Amino acid sequence: MDRNKLVRTILLLIVVVCFGYFIYYYLVANGSREQASSLSQMTQNREEGEDVVIYESGSKKINVYNTSDRILPKYKSLYKKNKNLIGWIKIDDTNIDYPVMKSVNGNGNFYLDHDYDGKDDRNGTLFMDDACDPTGSSDNLIIYGHNMKSGLMFGGLDSYKSEAFYEKHKRVRFDTIYSEGIYEVAFAFQSRLYSEADITFKYYQFIEPNSQEEFDSGIRQMQELSLYDTGAEIQYGDQLLTLSTCDYDEANGRFVVVCKRVQ
Numbered sequence: 001m002d003r004n005k006l007v008r009t010i011l012l013l014i015v016v017v018c019f020g021y022f023i024y025y026y027l028v029a030n031g032s033r034e035q036a037s038s039l040s041q042m043t044q045n046r047e048e049g050e051d052v053v054i055y056e057s058g059s060k061k062i063n064v065y066n067t068s069d070r071i072l073p074k075y076k077s078l079y080k081k082n083k084n085l086i087g088w089i090k091i092d093d094t095n096i097d098y099p100v101m102k103s104v105n106g107n108g109n110f111y112l113d114h115d116y117d118g119k120d121d122r123n124g125t126l127f128m129d130d131a132c133d134p135t136g137s138s139d140n141l142i143i144y145g146h147n148m149k150s151g152l153m154f155g156g157l158d159s160y161k162s163e164a165f166y167e168k169h170k171r172v173r174f175d176t177i178y179s180e181g182i183y184e185v186a187f188a189f190q191s192r193l194y195s196e197a198d199i200t201f202k203y204y205q206f207i208e209p210n211s212q213e214e215f216d217s218g219i220r221q222m223q224e225l226s227l228y229d230t231g232a233e234i235q236y237g238d239q240l241l242t243l244s245t246c247d248y249d250e251a252n253g254r255f256v257v258v259c260k261r262v263q
Helices: 002-042 073-081 157-161 163-168 212-225
Strands: 085-090 097-101 140-144 171-176 182-192 240-246 253-261
Touching: 073 085, 157 163, 157 182, 157 240, 157 253, 171 240, 171 253, 182 212
Parallel strands: 140 240
Antiparallel strands: 085 097, 085 171, 171 182, 182 253, 240 253
């Protein structure tokens, strides 16, 4: 009897712990949804203002913006709230409708586990690769986000593994705080993080190719990796947008969607 009682007690504790974790997970996810909704509403408040200097990311001069640049009125309120804001991404009929951040102190991983306000959050926030220059000099802008089971952040990005999903969601809106942009999905593929010693195409290093030959080579690599043919034609000089999240099919796996700017 004592043994049966002990087993029942242990099972009860397991149930209580699991239930508590479920409640915690729900509260965190719900808080992230409410924050995203609140921030989205702020973009509707168009605010005029003076030109500003954005920020400096470490010693990288490509991330210094001068006073001749102007923030779009719909993003001024959000920028005043957090000067790490660099843009906003939205894919219609999905949960992807979030601000995109870029760490001011050069810590590119800060937003892996912090929310828009800089508070600890296991969902993190979408953020741009530290090496990218959103003012236009980078050929490819890379945005990272967690693949959350709740569907938050880039939790739904791997829906692009399905060509049928792609057919209904070909376009991605990504605005920097300076200019609006519309992109069309060109490639969707699975990859992984490689070691420095691995001699292979690493999509996360394809940001500013040194030549047209290097650019064309990267495009061919991604085209070969793509799960289906979108018919996209990409030429040297086109602006690319890459969305990257975890892929659980293999260790250190990544799922990647590459888009071409059309507007």
